[in-house]
Amino acid sequence: MLVNLSAKTTRESGGKQAGVQSIRRALAVIQVVADHNRSGVGLSKIAGEVGLTPSTTHRIAAVLVDEGILSHNGATKLYHLGIGLYLLGSSARQYQVRDIYRDTLEKIAEQTGDTVFLIMQSGYDALCVDRVVGNTPIQILSLNIGERRPLGVGAGSLAILASLPGDQRERIMRHNRRRYAAYPGYSPDDLARMIKMYREQGFVVNTVTPYTIGVGTCVHDEEGTLIGAVSVSGIVSQMDRKRQKQIAALIKSAIQ
Amino acid sequence: MLVNLSAKTTRESGGKQAGVQSIRRALAVIQVVADHNRSGVGLSKIAGEVGLTPSTTHRIAAVLVDEGILSHNGATKLYHLGIGLYLLGSSARQYQVRDIYRDTLEKIAEQTGDTVFLIMQSGYDALCVDRVVGNTPIQILSLNIGERRPLGVGAGSLAILASLPGDQRERIMRHNRRRYAAYPGYSPDDLARMIKMYREQGFVVNTVTPYTIGVGTCVHDEEGTLIGAVSVSGIVSQMDRKRQKQIAALIKSAIQ
DNA sequence: TGTCATTTTTCACAATGTGGAAGGAAAAAA
DNA sequence: TTTTTTCCTTCCACATTGTGAAAAATGACA
Structure with a gap:
């Protein structure tokens, strides 16, 4: 493994609880997109900032787009925050x-x-x-x-x-x-x-x-x-x- | 498996892409908490509504709390939306x-x-x-x-x-x-x-x-x-x- | 005190998520 | 124009991660 975000070599070592890697990663992806929301971000930049491979990042970003949390421009290939995230945030009024x-x-x-x-x-x-x-x-x-x-x-x-x-x-x-x-x-x-x-x-x-x-x-x-x-x-x-x-x-x- | 949210018996069947089960589940959990944000929801109710076991739901909710997306009251055991979700939503202005x-x-x-x-x-x-x-x-x-x-x-x-x-x-x-x-x-x-x-x-x-x-x-x-x-x-x-x-x-x- | 309804932890198992590699597609350079 | 480079997307064999049944812990209520 190239990257080891939460420093976990075997289950449960390191201190952080196990079994939630992909959720943490998804949230990290959302955060990076939020940081570049104005101008949008490309896949490889997201991957670089969260420290994941492009393929993994792509899969995660694709679900988030599918769920409306992110939006993706097919022409420019840039990701922005989606209406779904705004609506969820509005629930936390x-x-x-x-x-x-x-x-x-x-x-x-x-x-x-x-x-x-x-x-x-x-x-x-x-x-x-x-x-x-x-x-x-x-x-x-x-x-x-x-x-x-x-x-x-x-x-x-x-x-x-x-x-x-x-x-x-x-x-x-x-x-x-x-x-x-x-x-x-x-x-x-x-x-x-x-x-x-x-x-x-x-x-x-x-x-x-x-x-x-x-x-x-x-x-x-x-x-x-x-x-x-x-x-x-x-x-x-x-x-x-x-x-x-x-x-x-x-x-x-x-x-x- | 008791419940089969995205109807996937083997990898890739059914149409929906594979490899993102837990992210979809996490979003479903957030949505249920959003639906009951005013009064708060207990674990078993969330589990019931998203169709997951309490143990799985607990694990997912625990990460979301740790990441600030949800908040959890140790005394009443109720979950509410967290400040993190609000801040992310505010980024989507x-x-x-x-x-x-x-x-x-x-x-x-x-x-x-x-x-x-x-x-x-x-x-x-x-x-x-x-x-x-x-x-x-x-x-x-x-x-x-x-x-x-x-x-x-x-x-x-x-x-x-x-x-x-x-x-x-x-x-x-x-x-x-x-x-x-x-x-x-x-x-x-x-x-x-x-x-x-x-x-x-x-x-x-x-x-x-x-x-x-x-x-x-x-x-x-x-x-x-x-x-x-x-x-x-x-x-x-x-x-x-x-x-x-x-x-x-x-x-x-x-x-x- | 005991019973019942929750939440929380544990653990063996395999389904899910992983990332390297290869295929595309589009922009930049020649 | 063609070639090169860069970036996005898909594929697939493998094992790490996520799973849920069961057990333990907590707390409400009588």
């Missing part, structure tokens, strides 16, 4: 707000030096839609983009829960009751206290990962509809009461 | 206008009964971004969504070329000179004549597929920037000069 708040998050991260999160509600969950890290040496990365937590767990997550109408909030908390048990400091009493805090002062402060503190507040659109929440996380020692208030004020002014 | 003009195209298709196309420029190509078929028994489907033609070939395509500034137009026509040769009725003289027609009367009429005629005109945004073109295709016998003008007027009023 939970991430759309990301584009709107990117700049705002970056601004907050720059001014605080801490990690900033954009959180949205998704059913009974809080979904992390975006994350920007600051330039402070210690960053809180316990929550990745695309990850979910029970609605209520985490600063942004809790801010959303607290600002929901009472009946919805009750239903969600009842549904998540068992899930809260996995997090220390999320007893019904703790939750009630934090929700009250949010309603009184307009932001919430809490801890999910030990030794860290998050400060969060909700984001609404011009009409006052709830969109999601923005939160900033740092280590406990750098998050005294005064700084918490400053950060809450900073978030609010950044999101207008 | 050439299809974005589609969402804006969908309704307009459908309206035109209903009123004319013919096939309506939304065409955009993409480099030296015209890209078919959307297509809506009418209710007339004969429909012109020679151009599929995602397909490309040299800019200038086709009614919408030609309308775009004709409305570009002179120097750009020259450069594109020079680049495409050889490609035009594949289409009858696309000599330099023919092209010049059709471009002149567009500039004089605001729409263009031409033939790519024999026995069919397309009528096309450009779409601009509020500021007058060129977005693309809309065209209507029907069979020659139903496209006399009078109807061509009617259709051109109809398109123009529909797109405002």
Whole structure:
């Protein structure tokens, strides 16, 4: 074998799981085409960039075209992204707000030096839609983009829960009751206290990962509809009461 | 084998090409998750819908999660679409206008009964971004969504070329000179004549597929920037000069 | 505590995916 | 024009990769 992408000489060695080579390769092909989507890419260039033989690349690209993920121009022989990929991506519209708040998050991260999160509600969950890290040496990365937590767990997550109408909030908390048990400091009493805090002062402060503190507040659109929440996380020692208030004020002014 | 998705008993039988089973399966898994993206889906439901065993489905879903295409909630065991899929879909932004003009195209298709196309420029190509078929028994489907033609070939395509500034137009026509040769009725003289027609009367009429005629005109945004073109295709016998003008007027009023 | 419904891991087997080689097709050079 | 080069596509023997039944693990519910 000329190329050995995932460095696997025998099954299961190397660490990566086995049995999915071709799927990984297909995704790599799609990524290369995405990188050259504007002008299009030829087969041999794709093959070169993913490190496969032209024949294997051709077979993979042919299925992707057949499935509408890529499109192929018979005259120019160039591959572009297909309508199928766009439609699939459009199904993932939970991430759309990301584009709107990117700049705002970056601004907050720059001014605080801490990690900033954009959180949205998704059913009974809080979904992390975006994350920007600051330039402070210690960053809180316990929550990745695309990850979910029970609605209520985490600063942004809790801010959303607290600002929901009472009946919805009750239903969600009842549904998540068992899930809260996995997090220390999320007893019904703790939750009630934090929700009250949010309603009184307009932001919430809490801890999910030990030794860290998050400060969060909700984001609404011009009409006052709830969109999601923005939160900033740092280590406990750098998050005294005064700084918490400053950060809450900073978030609010950044999101207008 | 319990299930036989692409009906393939021995290699290469059945018609579909061999050697890509797992990629097709992975795409099927993504599609099922997309269908249940709002609420999330469990493994056994995915397995049931794509017709695979839980173990195979699990392996496929695990790679997709690892690659960020899907996301998986460890607590609820539900799968959702991942940020990776959204980002890939965002790379295919050439299809974005589609969402804006969908309704307009459908309206035109209903009123004319013919096939309506939304065409955009993409480099030296015209890209078919959307297509809506009418209710007339004969429909012109020679151009599929995602397909490309040299800019200038086709009614919408030609309308775009004709409305570009002179120097750009020259450069594109020079680049495409050889490609035009594949289409009858696309000599330099023919092209010049059709471009002149567009500039004089605001729409263009031409033939790519024999026995069919397309009528096309450009779409601009509020500021007058060129977005693309809309065209209507029907069979020659139903496209006399009078109807061509009617259709051109109809398109123009529909797109405002 | 035990039962039931899931998800996850394991493993022997062969079907699927592989890439070298050869055939085409089209562009570039002579 | 013909030759050379480059790139795309098809073919096929081989073994790596993907498969699914079964077993193990997890968790919900009573």
